[in-house]
Amino acid sequence: GESVGLHLPTLSVQEGDNSIINCAYSNSASDYFIWYKQESGKGPQFIIDIRSNMDKRQGQRVTVLLNKTVKHLSLQIAATQPGDSAVYFCAENRSGNQFYFGTGTSLTVIP
Amino acid sequence: EAQVTQNPRYLITVTGKKLTVTCSQNMNHEYMSWYRQDPGLGLRQIYYSMNVEVTDKGDVPEGYKVSRKEKRNFPLILESPSPNQTSLYFCASSLAGVLNSPLHFGNGTRLTVT
Numbered sequence: 001g002e003s004v005g006l007h008l009p010t011l012s013v014q015e016g017d018n019s020i021i022n023c024a025y026s027n028s029a030s031d032y033f034i035w036y037k038q039e040s041g042k043g044p045q046f047i048i049d050i051r052s053n054m055d056k057r058q059g060q061r062v063t064v065l066l067n068k069t070v071k072h073l074s075l076q077i078a079a080t081q082p083g084d085s086a087v088y089f090c091a092e093n094r095s096g097n098q099f100y101f102g103t104g105t106s107l108t109v110i111p
Numbered sequence: 112e113a114q115v116t117q118n119p120r121y122l123i124t125v126t127g128k129k130l131t132v133t134c135s136q137n138m139n140h141e142y143m144s145w146y147r148q149d150p151g152l153g154l155r156q157i158y159y160s161m162n163v164e165v166t167d168k169g170d171v172p173e174g175y176k177v178s179r180k181e182k183r184n185f186p187l188i189l190e191s192p193s194p195n196q197t198s199l200y201f202c203a204s205s206l207a208g209v210l211n212s213p214l215h216f217g218n219g220t221r222l223t224v225t
Contacts, residue, residue, distance in 0.1 A: 034213050043115075043201050043216030044154070089153065097142065097161060097208050098169060103153040 012108045019077040021105045023090035028071060032093040035064055035075045038104070039086045047075070047088075077107075085109045113138045117202050117217035124192055125225055132187045132220045134202030142205045143185040144169070144214065145177065147198040154201065160185055161208060192224040 013019045025033070031052040036044035050057045050064045050073075057064050063076040073090050089104035115136045124130055136143065144159035146169075156169030160179040174196055176188040185204075189196060199221050203214040 032211075036216075041218070043203075043218045044214075046213045046215065049213055091154075091214075097159060097167070098156055099214065101146075101154040103151060 009104065010106045010108070012110055013080050015082060015109050015111050016079055019075075019080045019084070019107060021075045021077075021088050021107065023073040023075075023102050025071050025073060025090070025092045025102075026100075027092065027094040028068070030092040030094045033064070033066065033073050034091045034099070035062075035073075035088060036091060036101075037084075037086045037088055044089070080107075080109050082109045082111055113215070115202055115204055115215055115217035117200075117220050119220060120218065121221050123223045123225065126193055127191050130189050130192060130222075132189075132200060132202075132222070134185045134187065134217060135183050136185075136202075136204040136215070137183065138204065138206070138215065139182065140204035140206050140215070141182070142208045143179065144203050145175070145185070145187045146201045146203065147171065147196075148201060148219075149198050157187070157200075189222075192222075194224045196222065197224050198222060 034049040035047040037047050038044045048059045048062050048064050050066050061078045065074045085108050087104040087106050089102045091099045091101045118133045141162050145157040146154040148154050155171045157175050158177040160166045163182050166177050199219050201219050202217045205214045206212040
């Protein structure tokens, strides 16, 4: 499954499938990006980050892709599990010492 | 355990009654920040601090105050709360500013102002 930022705030996938969550950022000068996961009743939890001098970064079951040409960021989750159900949002460091956050995509994993 | 601790988790108060939400981190982080999270608006920064005695306004600072007298603590003060400050608040910290390291968040404080 795939979602596009603010326009498709929910995404449902079957357990075991791969998930792709997208995020469009606004400032071409942004140089540091982070994906967060937020479960109900909890604070956002760091998943993975990427700097603007990279196109791709991999973690455990997650991959972040950065396309600076179109100012697009995506999070790929391999073999999605029920524990992956949460809200995911991206954050960009546009300037100085502030991060700006997207409103998020709600991922639901169907067993 | 490395963490950011906020208190209280839930708070209900009345308009005009001063309140303080505490935030403490045990990671020796220099940078700390407060955010509010509202449906459809995402996380918006209220105030941040680069180090002790250094604080700066974020995007929505009106009606809030902060102080950073010690490295580990960064309380959020609402001198005269109003209903539009009803929200979910998060404190966060990072090692050396957001240019180089991710934010670590507390579990939030849900504030209701009636």
